Amino acid sequence: MLTKRVIPCMDVAEGRVxxxxxxxxxxxxxDPIQLAQRYDEQKADEVIFLDITATSDKRATTVDxxxxxxxxxxxxxxxxxxxxxxxxxxxxxAAGADxxxxxxxxxxxxxxxxRASQAFGCQAIIVAIDAKRRADNPNKWEVYVAGGRKxxxxxxxxxxxEAARRGAGEILLTSMDCxxxxxxxxxxxxxxxxxAVDIPVIASGGVGKLEHFAQGILEGEADAVLAASxxxxxxxxxxxxxxxxxxxxxxxxx
Amino acid sequence: xxxxxxxxxGNLSSVQRGLQDAGLDARITDEAAAIARARAIxxxxxxxxxxAAGSMEQLGQMEVLRQRIAAGVPFLGICLGMHLxxxxxxxxxxxxxxxxxxxxxxxxxxxxxxxxxxxxxYKIPHVGWNNVDQCVPGNPLFAGIADGEYFYFTHxxxxxxxxxxxxxxxxxxxxxxxxxxxxxxxxxQFHPEKSSDAGAALLRNFAAIANxx
Numbered sequence: 017m018l019t020k021r022v023i024p025c026m027d028v029a030e031g032r033v034x035x036x037x038x039x040x041x042x043x044x045x046x047d048p049i050q051l052a053q054r055y056d057e058q059k060a061d062e063v064i065f066l067d068i069t070a071t072s073d074k075r076a077t078t079v080d081x082x083x084x085x086x087x088x089x090x091x092x093x094x095x096x097x098x099x100x101x102x103x104x105x106x107x108x109x110a111a112g113a114d115x116x117x118x119x120x121x122x123x124x125x126x127x128x129x130x131r132a133s134q135a136f137g138c139q140a141i142i143v144a145i146d147a148k149r150r151a152d153n154p155n156k157w158e159v160y161v162a163g164g165r166k167x168x169x170x171x172x173x174x175x176x177x178e179a180a181r182r183g184a185g186e187i188l189l190t191s192m193d194c195x196x197x198x199x200x201x202x203x204x205x206x207x208x209x210x211x212a213v214d215i216p217v218i219a220s221g222g223v224g225k226l227e228h229f230a231q232g233i234l235e236g237e238a239d240a241v242l243a244a245s246x247x248x249x250x251x252x253x254x255x256x257x258x259x260x261x262x263x264x265x266x267x268x269x270x
Numbered sequence: 271x272x273x274x275x276x277x278x279x280g281n282l283s284s285v286q287r288g289l290q291d292a293g294l295d296a297r298i299t300d301e302a303a304a305i306a307r308a309r310a311i312x313x314x315x316x317x318x319x320x321x322a323a324g325s326m327e328q329l330g331q332m333e334v335l336r337q338r339i340a341a342g343v344p345f346l347g348i349c350l351g352m353h354l355x356x357x358x359x360x361x362x363x364x365x366x367x368x369x370x371x372x373x374x375x376x377x378x379x380x381x382x383x384x385x386x387x388x389x390x391x392y393k394i395p396h397v398g399w400n401n402v403d404q405c406v407p408g409n410p411l412f413a414g415i416a417d418g419e420y421f422y423f424t425h426x427x428x429x430x431x432x433x434x435x436x437x438x439x440x441x442x443x444x445x446x447x448x449x450x451x452x453x454x455x456x457x458x459q460f461h462p463e464k465s466s467d468a469g470a471a472l473l474r475n476f477a478a479i480a481n482x483x
Contacts, residue, residue, distance in 0.1 A: 018400045018441055019420065056466055061399055061422075086283045092422055092464045112281040114424075114464065136280075137318060139395045139424040185395050185424075214384055216393045239393055269399040269420040 019267045020233050021061035021240035022254050023218060024247045026051060029069045031077035033248075045248075048081060049088050055247065056091050058254035059270060063089075064117070064188075064242065067097035068163075079111045086112025096144055096188070102131050109136050117142035117188055120161035123168055123175070126182055133183025142218075143179040144188040147172035147205055157191075157205050164192050172205065173212050180213040187213060188242070190220040198224025198246075206236030218242050226252065226260040233266050272480060273308035275335070275351075276300040277325040280316030285348065288463035292473040294480060302330040310480035311338060315349025315461075319359030319379060319427065320369040322350055336372055344454040344480040349425060352449060352457030353379040361427050374451050377430035383442045392442040395426040402447055402460065404437045411436065411448065411456050413475050419468045421460035423447075428459065454479055 026033045032046040044050055052063045065085075067078045075098060082095050095108050096117030105116050122128050122143055133141045146164050147157040157172035176187050189209050191202035201219045210217040219238035223229060223246055232241040246252045258268040272294045274286050282298050289296035289312060296312065297304075305311060313335070316322065326332050339345050347355050358368030359379040368378045385391045399420040404412050428445035429435075435446035439459065447459040456476065462469035 018396065018398050018423075021398050059466075083283070086281055087287045089284075090288070090464065090466050090469060092424070092461070110281055112283055138426065139397060186397065214391065214393060215395070216397055240398070 017267050019269045022257055023062050023064055023240055023242045024055045024060050025064040025066055025242050025244045027068050028065045030074050031081045049084055052089055055254055059258055060254045062092040064094045064096060079107055082108055082111040082113045094142060102135055105132050109140060115140050115142050117144040119144040123161050129179055129182040129184055138183045138185035141184055142186045142188050143184040145172055145176060146190050146192055148192040160192060173208050176209045176213050180215045184215060186216045186218060188218045188220060191222060194222030197222050200228040201232040201236050203231055203235040206238050210237040226257060229257050230261050230264040230266060271308050272296045272310045273305045274298045275305060275313045275331060277322055277329060279322055282314050284463045285314045288473050292477040294477045300329050302334045305331060306334045310344035313347040313351035315351045318361045319353055320362040323369045323371060339374055339455050342452060342454055346476050347457035349459060349461060352459055355457045356429060375432055375434045375449060377432055379427050379429055382426055382428045386442045395424060396441040397424045400439045402437050402439055405435055409436050410479055411475050415468060415471050421465040421468055423460045
């Protein structure tokens with residue numbers, strides 16, 4: 017039976033992990049490969065490197081990171097952030113990334129999803145969606161771009177359906193309301209998207225404790241759950257999370 | 271030398287590294303002559319069936335692969351590399367006219383159905399870690415690997431049921447996820463190079479097969 021995945025996500029700038037990494041017993045907490053290997057030992061199912069490098073001329077270091085990861089990691093990895101063209105994606109896939117995630121550029125030009133999926137296969141293209149609950153309707157969510165700074169007016173569920181139709185292989189869905197809250201995923205949002213699309217959905221944003229991971233699967237109906245700081249600070253290990261999920265009857269790889 | 275066949279559709283370094291870690295002198299090559307000389311051959315999976323088959327024909331790899339497999343040279347096809355062992359594939363092909371593959375195993379590789387027999391729906395692509403159920407105990411490719419061990423899958427197309435199957439996995443349907451033809455020709459649907467310790471064990475088993483005197 018296909019298991020539910022647990023995915024640690026690392027923010028990377030100029031090839032180094034940034035923002036809140038204080039991993040116990042790690043010689044160099046800034047090295048994304050070393051951190052990913054530690055997560056592999058804990059039975060992480062895959063990892064995501066999110067490139068938050070501000071300027072495009074410094075993105076070459078992330079390409080180098082992807083190339084190093086291809087040689088040194090024995091689990092799948094995604095690189096996200098900053099892709100504008102099919103050529104940007106081609107460079108990262110050629111360096112060895114298993115998947116890329118696209119966000120703002122796909123909203124600006126949805127044909128990017130179609131073209132990238134045709135070129136590299138749908139399994140290589142994740143569409144990341146940052147969504148925020150509408151103030152005027154708590155059952156609707158709006159897509160934000162540019163790192164959550166810019167509202168688009170687009171409905172998140174409709175956009176997920178469109179992305180899937182255009183050939184996305186997975187949806188990485190982040191609730192902006194919950195991100196950083198440590199109060200758990202927005203399970204209503206996650207469930208709305210998971211039921212609307214026929215491709216896997218990765219829930220993101222808000223986990224603070226073990227129960228939240230199981231809620232993302234059981235209430236949010238997600239296929240995978242993503243977290244960052246709870247893992248980086250060593251508060252929870254991936255193994256602990258998976259053991260908890262297994263105890264709740266969720267199929268996981270242990 | 272172990273040839274990792276490059277048909278110019280993507281990065282093969284994780285496959286190469288996985289084989290090297292298993293102790294094999296793995297080299298990435300697109301040259302038919304180098305493939306013909308190799309003591310074992312690995313065909314990785316990148317891109318679509320039609321794309322890969324077309325590129326392999328152009329590079330003169332198809333015929334040499336058929337000859338070497340027929341001659342009993344150890345072979346491992348990974349993901350699409352396993353699909354290419356079959357007669358044909360329907361991905362990006364005209365309806366009813368599958369793109370020809372290596373033709374080592376009869377049958378056509380088709381899209382995984384989105385629902386099972388009971389009408390329950392499944393997410394496609396089939397992505398993540400799934401159990402690999404061994405059909406017969408004691409196959410050398412799975413030596414020391416527990417029946418039902420998890421491996422990493424990512425695919426939307428699957429091989430048809432066939433007598434070559436040595437392991438199966440189940441998503442919307444049960445499908446062959448490892449095949450064997452003759453003594454030493456294998457294919458696996460999952461990615462051993464991305465399957466952590468279990469994958470490394472499988473690649474060491476293939477290395478033992480490739481290093482048989």
